[in-house]
Amino acid sequence: MKLLAEAKIAAENVNLQELDASYRKATLNMAMVTLSCEQALRHLPEDANKSQVSFVVATHFGEVSSTLEFLSTYHETQTPRPILFQNSLHNSTLGFASLQLGLTGPAMTVSCDRATPHAAMNLAETLLELTPYVLVCFVDHLPAPLVPYYLENFPFVESYLNKARCQLYSRA
């Protein structure tokens, strides 16, 4: 695997209200993945098209904020909000980013406890058998009140917390 580009973005540098209307229903995970991948994709060779790019989203815990909001709202009002359910799914981050970026190649979300980063790289290498390029994006965002709990019980998440890091690879 040959690293073509890397892009990073921190949650503190993303203001969802300032992004364009297509981000209206986005979560912070979705915005961070899309924005960082957009930067990395600028390094895709000009003759490559986006169906030739596989996409792996690696997230230890997925859309925790949306899940919490969905459950809290439902608990308080007894009315489930479809957009919060839709956004609570692990795969929703990948779905949103692939739609925004026009990625139509193979795509997977991977959540594999402490082995998530290793599994993601393994899958990326595998997907290079199907397409000449692969994007791998690591993302985890947690609501502030839950951070101490997660850090105490899952210390491995600390270096991935509240940021997205995207890498674009080609076949060696």
Next chain:
Amino acid sequence: MAEHFRIRGPMALTTSSCSASLQALATAFLWIRAKKVRRCIVGTTEIHADLTRVGFGSLRLLSKNICSPFDKNRAGINLGEGSAFLCLEDAGLRPQTAGWGYLSGAGLSTDAYHATSPHPEGKGSQEAMRMALESAKLDPKKIGWVYAHGTGSPANDLAEAKAISQVFSHKPWVSSTKSSHGHTLAASGALESVLGLLAMKRNEILPTHNYKETDPQISLRITSEKVAQPLDHFLKNSLGFGGINASVIFSKTARPS
């Protein structure tokens, strides 16, 4: 599970919604083909949670009656619970031992169309099926049966039906068994692969229970009764939220390497 069973080789947990377990089968296929591993355990478990039931209800995707995939009056899905695990191994590892079947091709794609609805023409699904056929080096006419995702949702079934019609001009049999066991979401790909492998061993096309009336927009060869027919290959589809598509092809005999 890897720790419990002391599995030291590569592992992955894909959480790609309803395509997850078919993606996992595709990954195992690619790992074995690339000689990264010689054997791989693949599977999924899906259990009911209030979050799932309430969530799908909020999207108005649930049918109040037994679901009826591809039927003119289909009105949504039934949630199901299930678990299925398969052991895949390099066909050359124990050539004298007959397996249940052979995974001969896999294809993956993304719609990039909508968060929860498939592309109306099933473009992504078409791409996944074509990739699987190419990977298996099979002419579409060799596929005797398409074991569809077929959730019973109006939009999903129509998109998948259009995709199947585009890829397979010879009108193979098409079934969905979700009216028998419900939609087991992430587990559906693995669970239905096992059912499909058993059916292929018996040369049977599984029925789509509760299929009664043809939808004029759907031009597929669907049966509500079991059909006895010699079967060498079948293709299994999964389509998931986020526009994630997976297709795999199972064959009765191993392709010569």
